[in-house]
Amino acid sequence: MAEKNQNQYQLPKSNAYRRSDQESLHTMEDEEAKRKKRMKWTIGIIAFVIFQVVQALFFVLVIMKFKSPKFRVAEFDIQSLTIGTQASPSFDMSFVAPIRIKNTNWGPFKYGASTVNFTYGGVQVGQAIIPKNKANFKSTKKIDVPVTLSSSALPSSSNLGSELSSGIITLNSQGEIKGKITVMFMFKKTKTSQMNCTMAINTTTKAVQSLSCK
Numbered sequence: 001m002a003e004k005n006q007n008q009y010q011l012p013k014s015n016a017y018r019r020s021d022q023e024s025l026h027t028m029e030d031e032e033a034k035r036k037k038r039m040k041w042t043i044g045i046i047a048f049v050i051f052q053v054v055q056a057l058f059f060v061l062v063i064m065k066f067k068s069p070k071f072r073v074a075e076f077d078i079q080s081l082t083i084g085t086q087a088s089p090s091f092d093m094s095f096v097a098p099i100r101i102k103n104t105n106w107g108p109f110k111y112g113a114s115t116v117n118f119t120y121g122g123v124q125v126g127q128a129i130i131p132k133n134k135a136n137f138k139s140t141k142k143i144d145v146p147v148t149l150s151s152s153a154l155p156s157s158s159n160l161g162s163e164l165s166s167g168i169i170t171l172n173s174q175g176e177i178k179g180k181i182t183v184m185f186m187f188k189k190t191k192t193s194q195m196n197c198t199m200a201i202n203t204t205t206k207a208v209q210s211l212s213c214k
């Protein structure tokens with residue numbers, strides 16, 4: 001009886017002990033949950049920062065990279081060609097010059113009016129007028145301009161005579177366009193593109209035998 005009493009007396013004590021043990025277990029679980037939550041937040045914030053940095057790098061290295069558009073003459077067919085003799089060298093020709101403005105930027109290139117000069121031995125023999133316009137983003141603007149070239153402006157000292165006897169007429173085309181590239185509707189940069197093409201025209205076939213642009 002005395003033993004039982006003792007047991008009854010001890011029971012609340014041991015219960016009290018168990019309760020405080022459970023409480024400390026609970027607070028430990030709370031700590032663990034808080035720690036996990038903090039960890040999740042930290043990982044989330046780091047991931048967000050990395051995402052922002054990658055996005056900014058992509059923006060700066062890809063989108064914001066302003067490149068000068070390529071300005072050149074593409075391959076073309078001669079419509080008419082008449083040549084003089086070696087004693088009285090001359091040429092007259094006409095063709096449709098395929099002028100190309102290749103814009104590789106992530107935004108349109110708006111350019112002003114310009115001219116492409118065709119020269120023989122440094123002397124202008126014809127011209128193509130380029131009206132102002134724009135080349136859309138990541139695309140090539142095609143401008144087909146009818147051109148007539150004449151040797152009438154050449155000095156008698158030119159080596160056209162000897163070139164004609166070899167069956168080739170070497171021409172150059174030079175030009176410059178200046179314009180503005182706009183990226184994301186607000187970032188603008190002015191760019192200038194040069195054209196410098198050399199073309200060899202075969203007088204027998206009356207065709208462009210070679211064409212290269214710098």
Ligand SMILES: *[C@@H]1O[C@H](CO)[C@@H](O)[C@H](O)[C@H]1NC(C)=O
Nearest residue numbers: 166167168202203204205209
């Ligand atoms: C012009 O073209 C013809 C036919 O292709 C060729 O036989 C000739 O060699 C060319 N002339 C020159 C100067 O290359």
Ligand SMILES: *[C@@H]1O[C@H](CO)[C@@H](O)[C@H](O)[C@H]1NC(C)=O
Nearest residue numbers: 115116117124127174175176
């Ligand atoms: C083309 O010729 C015109 C004169 O006819 C000159 O004003 C212009 O600067 C020339 N352009 C180039 C790129 O040489």
Ligand SMILES: *[C@@H]1O[C@H](CO)[C@@H](O)[C@H](O)[C@H]1NC(C)=O
Nearest residue numbers: 172174194195196197198214
């Ligand atoms: C154009 O290129 C030729 C060589 O193909 C070079 O001799 C000439 O100086 C260049 N002209 C310009 C204006 O860059």
